[in-house]
Amino acid sequence: MASIAYFGPQGTFSEQAALAANRPDHTLVPEATVPEALAAVRHGHADLACVPVENSVEGAVSATMDALAVDEPLVAIAEIVLPVRFSLLAKPGTELGDITSVASHPHALAQVQGWLAKHLSHATQLAATSTAAAAVGVLDGQCGAAITAPVAADHYDLEVLETGIADVDDAVTRFLLLQRPGALPAPTGSDRTSIVAVAAYQRTGVLAEMLTELALRGINLSRIESRPMKGRLGEYRFYLDFDGHVAEQRIADALAALHRRCHEVRFLGSYPKADGTPTLAGTDNADADYAAAASWVTKVQQGRTG
Amino acid sequence: MASIAYFGPQGTFSEQAALAANRPDHTLVPEATVPEALAAVRHGHADLACVPVENSVEGAVSATMDALAVDEPLVAIAEIVLPVRFSLLAKPGTELGDITSVASHPHALAQVQGWLAKHLSHATQLAATSTAAAAVGVLDGQCGAAITAPVAADHYDLEVLETGIADVDDAVTRFLLLQRPGALPAPTGSDRTSIVAVAAYQRTGVLAEMLTELALRGINLSRIESRPMKGRLGEYRFYLDFDGHVAEQRIADALAALHRRCHEVRFLGSYPKADGTPTLAGTDNADADYAAAASWVTKVQQGRTG
Known part of the structure; x- marks a missing residue:
């Protein structure tokens, strides 16, 4: 059966994103780290990987991006955007006032300091390796409550004391669904292309x-994000996301131009945008415009300038 | 006496940076949050503020940058770059093997997971509001050890069990020393200018x-960093750092051009680069080139084209 490797354990935001990817024919397989989820696909143990690439609350996104920039290439076929909203889980029958300790991933704790100060100011805060591990800690009696992804409530025999917890209302975290290079998703008219380019920054x-x-x-x-490259002084990596699909001539043409200008360009996929907004294309850049122009240049090269 | 407000309490990386700013004539005054440190300067209660702007291990840098982008303007007069290296503090006489719990700021814990897995894998990890608060927690008996900035050892009666703790060898965190708008630092030949620009992103x-x-x-x-603006759809904020000092004509000229192109440009300072590398300027961009060009255009305007 086809499978999706995700940054586990069960009950994390990455599992929540893998579920939201809506591939009911795929089994979801937790991996211990983001590099291991990517390796599972690179080595053919899984068909797809679901990993956080923006504002993760359970790990460093920069490590994910760096892992995508090197080793065997993987390409995104979908993006998933989730609101950063947490649930508070505890053993059945627990009241908010009973809770003396609350656990979560450090990044998640950092995102709910306002809520905790207001509602659980006297609880000790415990750092766990993931939001889901915090839920396991509650089951094991190591802490009184856990700040988790909503999906954690489906896996662990705990009660949801509160849901929709967020200090910032509109915070979102973004995931990519990645596969080994192969057939690309068809253009939808609402597409995004991601690349990582290496260029001489000092120039x-x-x-x-x-x-x-x-x-x-x-x-x-x-x-756009710029990152200096370790051990390669004066070179920078640029992570770029832009509207459009590489099947469009203007995008293909732009990628070729970047390939000429950069030390290295890696294609990270063309995939439907999660928000469904139409691709912006400007004017005079349609495939027909490119075809007409190419045909004209061919004529010129053949001496048929009329 | 002149003073520097920093993101406290005593013993944080911000205090370490304020000390590294090397202004022995300034008293260091801890403030509870980054916005409060900035407010202290805006309201004239402090002369300078020292706050993290890149890879902070004790708070969200994006909040700092957003706080600098609005309200009364502040300008940087220096940058301070510190290695991200932690100390492990415990009560005198404690052995590594005795430690059953270790506390720090969630961001700091996230940065030493490798070290903790290797050396303190059985210790419970406790989240504190700052690395310094974790040290106070050790004194109070709430935890067995604290992961802190090196400077914390100067303030709290604790023993340094380990120092130079870092999962990533060359990680650094960057701070700005800010004042109310006034006389700018003189150009040194190794200067950086920071701005935040608001522009229509959809264009x-x-x-x-x-x-x-x-x-x-x-x-x-x-x-370069791009951030969508809350509540102002289609507008983005760009945080840009570049080589050069606004006293140079080419920098002044570029800022004027950005002012014409953007909805809003805020000057965040021209200050000496921490690494002391010479400002790159390209060719034909010296002040003399600008002066000669301006003088020629004036002649043209006066009809003296010869």
């Missing part, structure tokens, strides 16, 4: 040139 | 245009 303007290559083709950037 | 290419304005003037970008 003034290289990033301006890269973004101009995108802008000239009407490509709308939705995210 | 394809606006960031390419902004970076091209910098590149055309030989300005080397050292950091």
Whole structure:
């Protein structure tokens, strides 16, 4: 049976995202770390991996991005965006006033300090290796309550004392569903393409040139991050997300231009946008425009300039 | 006496950075939060504020940057870069094997999971509101040891069991020393300028245009971050750090160009780079080049084109 490896254990936000990916024909398989979830797909033990790439509350996103930038390439076929809202789980019959200790992943605890100060100010805060591990800690009697992903309540025999816990109302975390390189998802008219590019950062303007290559083709950037590369002084990695699908000529053309300008470009996938907003394309950049232009240039090269 | 407000309590990395700023004529005053440290300077209760702006291990950097982007402007006069290396503090006479619980700020715990798994795998991990609060927790008997900034050992009557703890060898955290707008630090030949710009993100290419304005003037970008703005759909904030001082004509000229292109530009300071590397300037961008060009254009405007 087909399977999705996710950053486990059972009951984490990554499992919640894997469920939201809505592939009922796939078994969900927890892995201990993000690199192990990626390795499961790279080595063929799993078909897909579901890992956090933005605002994770259970681990460092930079480590995920760095893991995608090296080793065997993987490509995203979907993105999943989840609200950062936690549940408070405790043993059945527990009252809020009974709780003297509360556990979660350190990143998750950091995101609910306001709520804890208001509702559980006297509880000791315990750091767990994941939000789900915190739930296990409650079952084992190591702590009185756990701050978890909502899905944790489906796995552990605990009561939901509170749900929708969030200091910041509109915080979201973003995941990618990745596979080994193969057939790409078909364009939907609401697509995003992700790449990681390595370029000489000390050369003034290289990033301006890269973004101009995108802008000239009407490509709308939705995210940019720069990171210095360890052990490669003067080189930077740029993680870029932009509107469009590599099946579109303007996107293919832009990627070719970046390939000429950068030391290295890795394609991380073209996949439907979670929010379903239409791809912005600018004008004069349709496939028909590219075809007409290419056909004209061919004529010119053949001496048929008329 | 002049004072520096920092993100406290005593013994945090922010205090370590404030000490490293090397202003022995300034008293260091702890504040409970980053916004309170900034408010102390905005309201004139302190002369300077020392706050984390990159890879903080004791709070969210994004909150700091957002706090600098609004309210009364503050400008940086120095940056301080510290290695992310922790000390393990416990009551005198404690052996590593005796420790059954270890506390720190959630972000700090997240950064030493490898070390803890190797050396204190059986210790319960407790989340504290800061690394320094964890040290206080040891004194109070709430936990057996604390993962702290090195400077915490100077404040609390605890023993340093281990120092230089780091899962990643070359991780650093960066702080800015901020004041109310006033005289800027003189250019040193190794300067950085920080700004936050608000622009319409949906307009394809606006960031390419902004970076091209910098590149055309030989300005080397050292950091870029994009963040969507809450409640202002379609607008993004860009945090940009680049080489150079606003006293240089090419930097002044670039800032003026960004001011024309963006909805809003806030100057966050021109200050000496912590690493002391010379400012990269490209060619044909010296103040003399600007002066000669301006003088020529004036002549043209006066009809003296010869």
